[in-house]
Amino acid sequence: MPELRAGDQQWSVAFGSNLLDALNAARLRVPYSCRAGSCHACLVRCVRGEPQDALPEALDARKREQGWRLACQCRVVDDLDVEIFDPKRDGSPARISGADWLSPSVLRLRLEPERPLRYRAGQHLVLWTASGIARPYSLASVPGNDAALEFHIDCSKPGAFADVARTLMPGDVIRLGELRGGALHYDPDWQTRPLWLLAAGTGLGPLWGILREALNAGHQGPIWVVHVAREHYFADALETLAQQHSQIQVALVNTQEAQTALAGVRLASRQTVALVCGSPASVELFSKRLFIAGLPRGQVLADVFLEKG
Template identity: 65%
Template sequence: MPELRVGDRQWSVTAGTNLLDALNQNGVPVPYSCRAGSCHACLVQCVQGLPSDSRPDALSAEQRQQGWRLACQCQVVEDLQVHTFDPQQDGRPAEVAAADWLSPNVLRLRLTALRPLRYRAGQHLVLWAGNVARPYSLASLPEEDRFLEFHLDCRQSGEFCDAARQLNIGDPIRLGELRGGALQYDPDWHDRPLWLMAAGTGLGPLFGVLREALRQDHRGAIRVIHLAHDTNEHYLAKPLQALAASRPNLTVEFWTPAELPAALTQLRLVSRQTLALVCGAPDSVDVFARRLYLAGLPRNQLMADVFLSRG
């Protein structure tokens, strides 16, 4: 049986055991969210030996050369020594600039990075509150905002959301890995119709993408659709309406589940050149995507980012 070592601890592991499970079940806490290789919260560094990796494409060549792997996607097949991500040593320092409620269930968290961080609107960043980590999409715009903004869905209790509720201005927080994500604005889209369709806090990264499109003076029609649990949860209604009032090519729509079937039926593409960016929980993304395909949107013109709930 292979031996797994972390720090001064060592134990035997059945060959083929998932690395994330082998660590967490033996008292080495490694955070995770999606278990699909998307969130990157379970990043570990292999110091000696290598696991079998089912998602070698999930990390950059440089990260892999340094031994970093996503524990959820790896199986222990030989003796392995692992360094787990230490937010105090490996993370970037930041502090809370603001924490306020945009709706009864959406907490807006604004952070100030104590070292410069280069990012694009719509990217993901792993946040560490103590020993609890979760990946969140950036809702801020690097060229305009002096803070990093995140929209947290706190409808259900969870370790990170519970910790975030207690944060105060000036509290320290650590930043983990910054990664791509499917949602970003491409300047080559300048004249094409652009649909931004979000469910819940999936609106956060799309709000950043929208502002980037407007900053680059996008000339095509832009349609923003936000699906929320009820009218109180259209948490960016006012800023979106203000943007629409000043931009003749921008329209915004606010849907609830009761209105969804009829609203979907009315969706019509005005152009085969339309691009659609979709973000939210898996069920909502699937509903939006299926309707867009039925409306004639080519599959390569839809970009989707799925939020998996694990507060």
């Protein structure tokens, strides 16, 4: 049986054991969210030995050369020594400059990192609380446009991170973990093409950033923004942009009416690019309606928000 070492603990594990499960079974509290290699919350660094990695492409070459692996995707097949990601050692501090409620259940966090962060609208960033809870969230801010990093946090249900987020105040410090690219982005080559942005709930966050990035880039084509939600928390901001830019149309759709409202979607141009974001069910609904409308699958970019515990 392989020997696994982490910190001052060493123990035997069954051959082929999932590394994340083995570490958490030893009460080492490695955080995770998706278990699919997407969220990057379960980073560990291999200092001796090599696990069997089912998804090596999930990390860039520089990270892998440094020994970092996603524990959820690794199996222990030989003796292995690992270091667990320590936000105080490996993360970057950021001070909360704003924590305001956009609706009764949506919290907007604004963070000012101690060191400048290079990012693009729509990317994911892992946030670490002082108590060691880590979750990935999508950036709603635009580099060069917003002074602070902005995140829209869904606090409608109990959850380890959401419960802490409700108590955060300006001046508090949290840590920033892995920054990674999501599926959503704006390409300047789309400048004259119709752009559809379909969001459910706080899926509006990254699309809000991408919408403003497109406008900053001088997007000329029509832009259609659809927000499906129980609470349209950014309605005024969207309507203001629509008044300022004649090519923007906004549709605010109640959750219960989404099926009916989207059934009438018609494609005016096969050059349309659609970005969709939200829960698995909402992304599936959006994607299905776009496919029925005749939009090629390669022109639909989707980002799924998994429920964060």
